[in-house]
Amino acid sequence: MKIKVLLFILSILLFAFTFDDEWIKQLSLKFSRYQNSFPQEKAYLHLDKPYYTAGETIWFKAYLVEANTLTPDTVSIPLYVELIDNQKGKLIDKKILKLENGSAAADFLLPDSIQAGYYRLRAYTNWMLNFDENLIFTKDFKVFRPSQEENTTKLNPQEIDFRFFPEGGHLIEGMESRLAYKAVDALGNGLDITGVILDQNSDTITSFESEHLGMGFVNFKPETGSTYTAKVHYRNIYEKTVELPLPEKEGIMLGIESVVDKENIRVFISHNFSNPTNLVIVGQARGEILYLAKPTPDKRKVMLKISKNKFPEGITQFTVLNDKGQPLCERVIYIKHDNQLNINLVSNKTKYNKREKVTLDIETTDTKGQPISADLSVSVTDAGQVLEAPYAENIWTYLLLDSDIKGRIEQPAYYFDNSNINANRHLDILMMTQGWRRYRWNDILKDEFPQPKFNLERGISLSGEISRLNGKVFEKPVNLTFMFSLKDSTKLFGMGLAGKEGNFMIENLNFVDSAQVIIQAIAGNNNRNTKIFINKNYAPKIQVVAIPFNSVTFDVKELADYLRRTKEALDFERSLRFNKAILLNEVKIKAKRNVQDRDSRVLYNQANKSLKVDQTMIGYNNVLDLLRGRIAGVQVSGSANDPVVTIRGASSFTGSSEPLFLIDGIRTEKSTILMIPVTDVDRVDVLTGAESAIYGMGAGNGVISVLTKRGNPNYDYSNDKAAGIEAISIAGYYPTKEFYAPKYDEILPEHARPDFRSTIYWAPKIRTNANGKAQISYFNSDATSKVNVLLQGISTSGIPIVAKHTYELGN
Incomplete structure (x- = not known):
């Protein structure tokens, strides 16, 4: 293939770093400050295979890295992974992964009823939501169904998207530059095309032919006062007319040669301003400015020769800015080491x-x-x-290329295959047709940065708002009490105050599967007429997306064999699960049944005294006020809001007279007991002597054990809703499952079945x-x-x- 080289007749002037200018110093400082305020993260998912059948399991490994260094990210802990129906724009399933040293393993079980078609996995942290949603990792894949005919997408061959991309961003009258272009079909796949550029008189100026996946470039010099169109031909059966970008009368051009010279980058800058302005050339990669230069304003053509060793592997962006901080032109290149x-x-x-x-x-x-x-x-x-897709995306291509470039990249691994002699040249053309997307100079050069809307998460969080029943905010602080009931019967309690506007947030929670949460809000001393609103976790908007190109092509027999073998494997897995279920059902356990079923929340066998709470008792201020005169030996004195409790027959070893307080088996303070509404209490147990001794030295004055209705593992949270109380269920971290792989070094009955996983x-x-x-x-x-x-x-x-x-x- 003939290599076209754009020749510039330039006055050569080399520049080193110049930090003596105050404006350049401020530019560098603002860039660094922006990076420190808004560090970015990148997520990536490695799937076990590129496509699936209904009923199969998607096994995947999640990686999270710090965007600038690509080192494993250990700051964000929760990673959200979603399974999305591409065709309906519908969320099917969502999991929260607990990252350890920047990675986690998980899976999605595809329902047997899932329809054949195209689906997407999406992965992000809460912090990533502060940035462009295009930076969120997505992975498209196809699902087959043995019993469902595939709906093939018929494309209109006339639907060609053809665009020109002037190098650096602009065409300028009387100045020659490289004009890149790209042709794709309705699904974004490159199309091989030919074409010609015509002026306003229909005279042919030049011709062009795509080099790789619909991409190429042509040297072009627009003349003063002329306009241009292109005639694009696809397979000699379709022609499309496209207008070229209008040339500017004055401007600056930026051209870069980074392919021919293996060690250096050559940056060509030229302009035709009648009133030259001060310019700054910035070269930055991975969130760090690595090159700064300030050319003399009266030089209309300059060349900068820069060592590639100044930049790391990956995308490097060169920008020319004026002395007001406005970007005039930009160009991205890929540096290979x-x-x-x-x-x-x-x-x-x-x-x-x-x-x-x-x-x-x-x-x-x-x-x-x-x-x-x-x-x-x-x-x-x-x-x-x-079947392997040709040059499919992998963790290298995503972290170093795909994640920093706008739009979908077709066959990204092609550009890193050393056997492709034109890979570097075609990669440079890709850089001219798809732009940088990580930073916007307008954001970086602001004097003040906005506060991030989404926090860095070190654990699962829960947030909400407290208000009066009419929606107005309380003037005084609102007391909050939280109780978490986990799947393993663990109970967690917490207390705090809502913010000035009634906002609250519980952070850094760490639990698996799910939890039942009770939140109680009391304003002032005992005002329970509060309204609790729980915020839903924000998720990026789901849109119906175009069906992606399926680069894996089956013939009829291959597809039939794949579906048949997958069905056999799934039937075998279902039979194993079914057989195990039957075996468990047939197990018989014999034991003496206690007269009273043991409550899993308590350690004692039987309370010395107990009070069952019923509807006639709901008018009391609190549980301890309820006990006045109801249980022999329990003395409650003082005010209703601050009572003093003593138990006769209990001997103190601590110097205190009050008993130990429990809520659903968890030690707590008396103040917490006072905040529990009587309507939420199932019963109160009183322990003395040997029964209280099970709780150690702190129970020397006896024990008051409060057992709540909602603390019962079998409680139905839809039963009631008391004033000032909200009960919800929240998702925890997804429990990791183990991939099933038979071990044929031992003989088992199920090994008699064929194995075509x-x-x-x-x-x-x-x-x-x-x-x-x-x-x-x-x-x-x-x-x-x-x-x-x-x-x-x-x-x-x-x-x-x-x-x-x-x-x-x-x-």
Whole structure:
């Protein structure tokens, strides 16, 4: 292919860093301040395979990194992952993952009833919601159904989106520059096209032909007073007329050559301003300004020669700003360095028998051969059923390319395949047609930054607002009491005050599955006429999106075999679950039944005295006021709002006269007891002597044990709703499940069934040791096929890791 080189006849002037100018100093300071105030995060999901069948499980590993360094992010703990129906724009399922050292493993079980079509996984932290929603990680995939015919999308061949992209952003009269272009179909897939550019007299100025996936560029010099159109041809059957961007009479051009020279970047800047202005050239990557220069205003053409070693691997953005801080033109390039880690992924054999054990050795070292620690995940799939998409996205392409560029990138791994001699050139054309998206200069150059709307989360949070019944805010602080009932019968209590506007937030909660929460709000001394509003967790808006291009192409037999084998595997899994359920139902347990069922909230066998609360008692101020004169031996004195309680027959070892107080088995303060409405109490137990001794030295004065209705594990929260009380259920962290993989070194009845799993093994939690080594083992299936092993991950130093391995299986 002939390489076109744009030649500039320039006066050459090199610039170093110049920090003597106060404005440039302020620019650098504001940029750094913005990065410190708004550090960004990137999430990535590694899936076990690219497509699924209804009823299957999506296994995935989540990675979260700090955007500037790509090191594992340990600040945000909860990661939200959603399963979305692309065609309906509907949320199907959502999970909260607990990140540990920046990663977590989880799964989604696709319902048997799910319709065939295109779906999406979306992953984000609460902090990521402060930024452009396009920075949220998304992964599209397809779901098949054996019994449902596939609805194929028919595209109109005339629906071609063709656009021009002047390098640097503008065409200027009388100045030659590179004019990039891109042609895609209705689904965003590149189209090979040819075309010509015509002036207003229909004279042909130049012709062009796309080089890669509908992209290319042409050297173009617009003449003063002329207008231009392009005739675009697709497959010689369709022609489209497109107007070129209108050239500006005055302006500045920015051109960059970063492909030919392996060590340096050449930045070409030229302008035709009649009144030249001061300019600043900024080069920044990964949130850090790495190059600043200020050319002399009267120089109309300059070239900057900059070493690539100044910049890290990935996207670098060059911007020309005027002395008012306004960006005049921009260009992004990709800098490649030979700093990828050495990954050895080796199996103990190159060919295996069916169901034979496989041992995979993993070793990670840096470019100097030194061991390096890494967090990894491995997917092993039957290549006969799981077809690889050409140049599919992986953790390397996403973190270093996709996540910093606008729009969908088709076949991103193509640009990192060293066997493609034109990969670097085509990558540079991609940079000209798809722009930078992480930062906006208007935001960076503000004197004051707005407060982030969404907080960094170190745990699960719950927030809301307290008001009067009419919606007005209380003038005085509102007392709040919280009780969390977890799945394992653990009870957590807390107290606090609402803010001036009635706002409250409970942060850093740490529990699995779900929790029942009771919130009580009391204004002043005893005003329970309060209204509690619980905020729903914000989630980005879900939109119906275009069906993505399915780059994996089955023939009829391949698809039929895949669906048949997947159905067999799913039927086998269901039968295993069914058989286990029957076995459990047949177990008989014999034991003596207690006269009174034991309450899981208490440690004692039987209270010395007990009071059952009924509807006739709801008029009392609090539980302790209710006890006055009702239980022999329990003396309640003082005011109703601050009573003093003593129990006769209890001997004190602490010097205090009051008993130990419990709420649903948890030790608490008397003040907390006073805040519980009588209507929420089921019964009050009084313990003395041996029964109270079970709670230790603190129970020397006896025990008052308050058992609430809502604290009962079997309580139905829909029964009632008392004034000043709100009861809700909130989701906790998703409990990790283990991937099922049969072990054929032991004989089990279920092993008699055929085994044609499409995902043979999934290992999401692999960490190389101090020597950079790790090992996994598993058993093969019954397939006669090639097996693909895909490893992805991130090193502790922030280098993405991708490695592949294949071996033969069967006779």
